[in-house]
Amino acid sequence: QKEVEQDPGPLSVPEGAIVSLNCTYSNSAFQYFMWYRQYSRKGPELLMYTYSSGNKEDGRFTAQVDKSSKYISLFIRDSQPSDSATYLCAMPDISNFGNEKLTFGTGTRLTIIP
Amino acid sequence: DTAVSQTPKYLVTQMGNDKSIKCEQNLGHDTMYWYKQDSKKFLKIMFSYNNKELIINETVPNRFSPKSPDKAHLNLHINSLELGDSAVYFCASSQAWASGGSYNEQFFGPGTRLTVL
Numbered sequence: 001q002k003e004v005e006q007d008p009g010p011l012s013v014p015e016g017a018i019v020s021l022n023c024t025y026s027n028s029a030f031q032y033f034m035w036y037r038q039y040s041r042k043g044p045e046l047l048m049y050t051y052s053s054g055n056k057e058d059g060r061f062t063a064q065v066d067k068s069s070k071y072i073s074l075f076i077r078d079s080q081p082s083d084s085a086t087y088l089c090a091m092p093d094i095s096n097f098g099n100e101k102l103t104f105g106t107g108t109r110l111t112i113i114p
Numbered sequence: 115d116t117a118v119s120q121t122p123k124y125l126v127t128q129m130g131n132d133k134s135i136k137c138e139q140n141l142g143h144d145t146m147y148w149y150k151q152d153s154k155k156f157l158k159i160m161f162s163y164n165n166k167e168l169i170i171n172e173t174v175p176n177r178f179s180p181k182s183p184d185k186a187h188l189n190l191h192i193n194s195l196e197l198g199d200s201a202v203y204f205c206a207s208s209q210a211w212a213s214g215g216s217y218n219e220q221f222f223g224p225g226t227r228l229t230v231l
Contacts, residue, residue, distance in 0.1 A: 032217045043225050
């Protein structure tokens with residue numbers, strides 16, 4: 001079983017819809033939870049991150065963490081065609097200074113249909 | 115201004131060959147990484163260096179040898195290439211995690227698409 005599981009999709013929704021992307025994880029030591037966005041043929045870029053449980057909002061994006069269930073979500077409101085990309089959840093191992101490797105989910109490929 | 119750059123962008127080669135990928139960052143970061151992304155988009159850490167010192171080696175075959183001549187550069191040399199090495203290789207960099215501090219973002223390069231025939 002992978003440390004971080006993510007539904008690979010693909011997921012296609014019409015423009016303007018609310019999108020929900022999810023990950024589950026098994027390592028209780030994870031404290032930071034990231035969402036990266038990767039456009040086709042590009043490197044991943046950090047979209048947003050949260051620390052511990054709770055919600056964080058940034059424009060049309062909301063990240064949600066439920067540590068008790070080891071479940072994280074990314075919601076996209078009023079989705080736009082420019083949101084079409086692969087979304088990867090990731091968690092860093094911060095137990096060792098200088099060894100902050102990121103463990104990624106498999107990524108969900110999202111297409112917003114105009 | 116490119117933050118993390120990689121060369122080459124594409125690499126097509128025959129099985130058994132030896133090849134190198136170069137990475138440079140101009141962000142002044144202390145830590146650099148190599149990740150491998152397979153055809154299913156799964157991104158996995160291979161190595162990390164902190165100030166030219168190897169920190170992480172994630173059970174990568176010893177045909178892969180990273181080298182960090184200085185903290186702004188991290189190169190990856192691959193010997194005796196195999197079909198299974200075909201993937202996109204990403205370099206990334208970040209500031210070292212400050213004790214008790216907030217998360218330091220990893221910045222990724224554009225990737226090197228390696229195809230082994």
